[in-house]
Amino acid sequence: MRVVVENVEKTFVDSKKNEVLALEDINFSIEKEEFVVLVGPSGCGKSTLLNIVGGLLSPTKGQVYFESSNDKDPTLGIVFQEIALFPWRSVFENVTFGLEERGVSKKERAEKGKHYIEMVGLTGFEAAYPKQLSGGMKQRAGIARALAVEPDLLLMDEPFSALDAQTRTIMQEELLTIWNRTRLSTLYVTHNIQEAVYLADRVIVLSRHPGHIKKIIPIELPKIGRDQEKYRSQFERYSNEIWELIRHDAEEALKEA
Numbered sequence: 001m002r003v004v005v006e007n008v009e010k011t012f013v014d015s016k017k018n019e020v021l022a023l024e025d026i027n028f029s030i031e032k033e034e035f036v037v038l039v040g041p042s043g044c045g046k047s048t049l050l051n052i053v054g055g056l057l058s059p060t061k062g063q064v065y066f067e068s069s070n071d072k073d074p075t076l077g078i079v080f081q082e083i084a085l086f087p088w089r090s091v092f093e094n095v096t097f098g099l100e101e102r103g104v105s106k107k108e109r110a111e112k113g114k115h116y117i118e119m120v121g122l123t124g125f126e127a128a129y130p131k132q133l134s135g136g137m138k139q140r141a142g143i144a145r146a147l148a149v150e151p152d153l154l155l156m157d158e159p160f161s162a163l164d165a166q167t168r169t170i171m172q173e174e175l176l177t178i179w180n181r182t183r184l185s186t187l188y189v190t191h192n193i194q195e196a197v198y199l200a201d202r203v204i205v206l207s208r209h210p211g212h213i214k215k216i217i218p219i220e221l222p223k224i225g226r227d228q229e230k231y232r233s234q235f236e237r238y239s240n241e242i243w244e245l246i247r248h249d250a251e252e253a254l255k256e257a
């Protein structure tokens with residue numbers, strides 16, 4: 001699946017009836033099997049843009065279109081920061097929820113549920129309920145739920161930002177392993193520069209007031225194993241470049257906070 005975002009603009013009307021231009025002149029694509037990361041300071045419109053790509057919000061101007069080899073409507077898998085698992089459903093029932101909604105047979109649900117639960121490392125926890133899971137395990141279940149519908153495009157909005165640093169590092173590594181197996185076109189939102197450089201094929205750096213694309217940076221490092229010592233200086237160069245692009249905005253955002 002290839003996704004094209006063309007001339008997108010988004011204006012919100014705030015509680016005082018003032019118009020807020022949140023996004024302006026947004027043009028980019030997500031190529032087939034490409035992992036694109038949106039990075040930028042607080043309030044630059046990352047979530048708004050992800051929601052527009054996911055069809056949860058409509059743009060004020062411009063359009064998003066999907067190009068695939070067949071004509072069917074795209075299936076999207078979405079993972080948010082706070083995974084809203086149904087507390088009354090087990091891990092298995094949460095993971096297969098989307099399949100149930102689509103009328104997939106019980107037998108196929110059992111197979112796919114098992115497969116994706118295994119992929120995220122939750123085998124053995126099929127019958128557990130969300131309240132019995134750690135934060136990292138909840139995110140794993142949320143990822144399995146998004147993958148189980150076998151989406152054409154995976155959308156992830158700060159999926160690991162509520163996790164502690166160690167769990168976050170493990171989840172980033174596991175996400176790459178999963179991506180390597182599924183090769184899903186992915187749009188991932190983060191404000192964490194290291195995370196962006198670690199995961200992305202291309203990083204889209206957004207700026208504020210109004211949210212716009214400052215630069216698109218292809219990360220020319222092997223997809224797996226970027227944290228190895230031999231790539232350290234290149235990794236740091238990318239991180240510094242991105243930081244220089246957003247430093248001013250990040251400082252301004254801090255003053256407003």
Ligand SMILES: Nc1ncnc2c1ncn2[C@@H]1O[C@H](COP(=O)(O)OP(=O)(O)OP(=O)(O)O)[C@@H](O)[C@H]1O
Nearest residue numbers: 012013014020022041042043044045046047048049
């Ligand atoms: N429903 C809304 N009504 C009015 N303004 C909104 C609405 N949603 C977002 N905005 C404004 O649009 C801008 C972009 O918000 P958005 O949440 O997309 O940014 P973000 O980059 O995801 O921020 P963060 O990293 O803090 O989550 C902000 O100025 C925000 O206040």
